[in-house]
Amino acid sequence: MIIKKPADIPSSEITDQQIYRDRRRFIRNTSTLLLAGMTGTVLQPRPAQAGYGGQPVAGTRPGPFSTNETPTLYKDITSYNNFYEFGTDKKSPALLSGSLKTDPWSVAVEGAVSRPGNYFLEDILKGQPMEERIYRMRCVEGWSMVIPWVGFPLSGLIKRFEPSADAKYVEFQTLLDPVQMPGQRRNVLDWPYVEGLRMDEAMHPLTILAVGLYGEILPNQNGAPLRLVVPWKYGFKGIKSIVKMRFLEQQPQSSWMRSAPHEYGFYANVNPQVSHPRWSQRRERRIGEFRKRKTLMFNGYAEQVAHLYQGMDLKKNF
């Protein structure tokens, strides 16, 4: 396993104001990207300036596996979200998620563990190593971002619950509360949102629970206060605002599997060779860039995770 050198400089300090402003001016001048269309110019995404008004996550250190690709703008990461609990278009989560109360917050732990119970968020976070992990995020819809998460490995948390030998899978659930989450008032999906991982996927060092973004506490639209990040899988696996974890012997059924079983499988590994009925997965548009780029197997994390799926037919187990 190759562990890449972590970024030494906090991502928030990379871009100076000039470049950021230049990009804005560039977009304005070319108007609706028409000129960019003619020349094929690539718009380089740059992180915005430090200080987004959020609260910093204390004790954050650079973590392993970070990419040195340029992070997507904070503005874009926090205004272009799929979070159907707050509406099915990309802008609604940023506009409507203010109503979500993330404090107090607790997570129910159930199933094949010796220490089940209701854990306060404070207790879950206590003693966890807070790391910045700059990961690629590939959405099933054919776009991608580079996101500087702040979080901790899921494996450390799971070990605390002492799962038994029967725990083959872990299922996650999002909060169910149509008052706070207006999108749940319509049956777009079978609420609450459910996702799951195989135990070895959950214990993989790449898998984290995120509590922050760009060094600051996670905004609600990105899944506050606690969300899953599995960078080699499509974005919808990264379940947001988690309130429950169940340890199971049988493979759980995710919300998207229930909604459209021929379109969404349990694994949902990023795979350019397995096409989705709506979107070609061969290429992707990195948010902030103009031309599409090739999608990489396991979203570029093949070295770390390919062995998990050895001998499996990934066309069947999509």
Place this chain on the structure above:
Amino acid sequence: MRRAEPAFKLLLFFACLLPLFLLVWQGWCDLLGANPIEAITHDTGSWALRLLLLTLVVTPLRQITGWNGIMRIRRMLGLFAFFYASLHLITYLWLDQFFLWEEIWLDIEERPFITVGFAVFLLLVLLALSSPRVVMRWLGGKYWQRLHRIVYIAAIGGIVHYWWLVKADERSPQLYALFLFVLLAVRVWYSRWFAHLSGSGLPLFRPRV
């Protein structure tokens, strides 16, 4: 009424250009969001479908109001629908796929919603090409009218294209479908009513086509 018609037509002409101006303005001000190409694709597609459905409002309106002059705006609305559909397709071919014909062909082949969308565009080309008065005269009113019935197929296809694109929340395409259903139902109802009336020999305001 007749004197107001040219002014009304002119006003409508600029109204039909408004969505385009709005889009350019949003692009200028960097208001198209994180994924501008997607925003442009969706916006031009939506307006193509809306204008196409609007062309189908014209005939029932004439039947209800008896205002024959309204027929003059139908072609304009239809051509604007074609205009936005063309922008929609160009956005896809150019900004989205950057003329990678191999990818485009695979998309048309593999993705049902793109297959349908592409077919609908070809129908719209046919309608647009046959819209000038010269072509209408050359075809003859009867054949022209028959040919232009494919607008119903195009409208249904346009809604199917939209419906199959949507991931889970089907409310919006359902609304378009309901609107089209009402428009078609009015036609069926009117033609039955007309048959009934003509049987009874009552005066009609059904205009010649």
